[in-house]
Amino acid sequence: xxxxxxxxxxxxxxxxxxxxxxxxxxxxxxxxxxxxxxxxxxxxxxxxxxxxxxxxxxxxxxxxxxxxxxxxxxxxxxxxxxxxxxxxxxxxxxxxxxxxxxxxxxxxxxxxxxxxxxxxxxxxxxxxxxxxxxxxxxxxxxxxxxxxxxxxxxxxxxxxxxxxxxxxxxxxxxxxxxxxxxxxxxxxxxxxxxxxxxxxxxxxxxx
Amino acid sequence: xxxxxxxxxxxxxxxxxxxxxxxxxxxxxxxxxxxxxxxxxxxxxxxxxxxxxxxxxxxxxxxxxxxxxxxxxxxxxxxxxxxxxxxxxxxxxxxxxxxxxxxxxxxxxxxxxxxxxxxxxxxx
Numbered sequence: 497x498x499x500x501x502x503x504x505x506x507x508x509x510x511x512x513x514x515x516x517x518x519x520x521x522x523x524x525x526x527x528x529x530x531x532x533x534x535x536x537x538x539x540x541x542x543x544x545x546x547x548x549x550x551x552x553x554x555x556x557x558x559x560x561x562x563x564x565x566x567x568x569x570x571x572x573x574x575x576x577x578x579x580x581x582x583x584x585x586x587x588x589x590x591x592x593x594x595x596x597x598x599x600x601x602x603x604x605x606x607x608x609x610x611x612x613x614x615x616x617x618x619x620x621x622x623x624x625x626x627x628x629x630x631x632x633x634x635x636x637x638x639x640x641x642x643x644x645x646x647x648x649x650x651x652x653x654x655x656x657x658x659x660x661x662x663x664x665x666x667x668x669x670x671x672x673x674x675x676x677x678x679x680x681x682x683x684x685x686x687x688x689x690x691x692x693x694x695x696x697x698x699x700x701x702x703x
Numbered sequence: 704x705x706x707x708x709x710x711x712x713x714x715x716x717x718x719x720x721x722x723x724x725x726x727x728x729x730x731x732x733x734x735x736x737x738x739x740x741x742x743x744x745x746x747x748x749x750x751x752x753x754x755x756x757x758x759x760x761x762x763x764x765x766x767x768x769x770x771x772x773x774x775x776x777x778x779x780x781x782x783x784x785x786x787x788x789x790x791x792x793x794x795x796x797x798x799x800x801x802x803x804x805x806x807x808x809x810x811x812x813x814x815x816x817x818x819x820x821x822x823x824x825x826x827x
Contacts, residue, residue, distance in 0.1 A: 500780070534805070554779045
């Protein structure tokens with residue numbers, strides 16, 4: 497059958513264990529229904545379809561699911577990744593401090609032009625907050641990465657986060673295609689129009 | 704091939720494709736667009752979707768052998784779907800939103816076959 501989508505992006509969720517990465521795997525329903533069977537074997541990845549500017553985008557989203565505890569996240573996991581969500585828990589300072597280590601890990605192992613985004617998760621738990629929003633924003637500015645506070649539990653900004661990352665990847669791809677429009681690039685990406693270049697850093701930090 | 708049973712006509716078009724969208728029975732998450740899959744008959748065992756799956760004495764889970772499936776040959780034909788980790792050479796398919804499942808089956812030996820059981824989804 498003919499392809500029914502315009503783009504296909506592989507995204508990764510990275511961060512310390514316990515920061516809620518698995519919940520960020522686009523869980524929009526209030527209560528997940530994990531059967532004993534499913535929670536025992538675990539989830540590998542999900543495919544989500546979103547629409548951006550009239551383009552159909554398939555997101556393949558991978559969770560490190562425990563590998564991070566062993567610091568074994570290496571090149572194999574990063575292969576082909578076009579976007580990475582760096583996730584910390586706003587109620588856990590250590591997970592925030594570790595974002596820098598994760599960024600270093602990405603720089604070592606991932607493709608140099610991978611799009612990144614920092615997420616401060618669990619922002620519904622304000623009473624237990626250890627990391628201020630300003631601190632998160634500051635870190636993001638230092639690295640030139642976008643930032644959002646999210647709550648997978650309350651569905652705050654989760655969708656926005658994935659849309660933002662997908663849009664940034666799309667913008668980058670389109671720019672690349674325009675830059676070397678002479679080369680007949682293959683692959684799953686089909687460009688049908690030029691897009692105005694927007695670099696709107698920190699446009700989406702509002703809760 | 705056996706003729707589709709009564710009631711199947713509402714779901715399957717003349718070319719063997721799904722007339723209706725395939726949705727999660729529990730949360731309504733969209734799994735397949737109309738026309739994205741073909742009907743396939745194959746006996747596949749899927750573990751139970753009940754919350755507490757009683758383990759049989761052998762340690763293997765409860766479940767059903769199901770015969771009617773929607774088949775796609777590309778995982779990106781799915782609108783929304785989750786893949787479990789490998790169980791032997793099988794990956795089970797689950798709802799991407801509420802994670803109920805297994806709703807389908809994929810064998811790593813056949814990279815071009817992804818099955819979703821008709822009995823485990825709803826149609827709209």
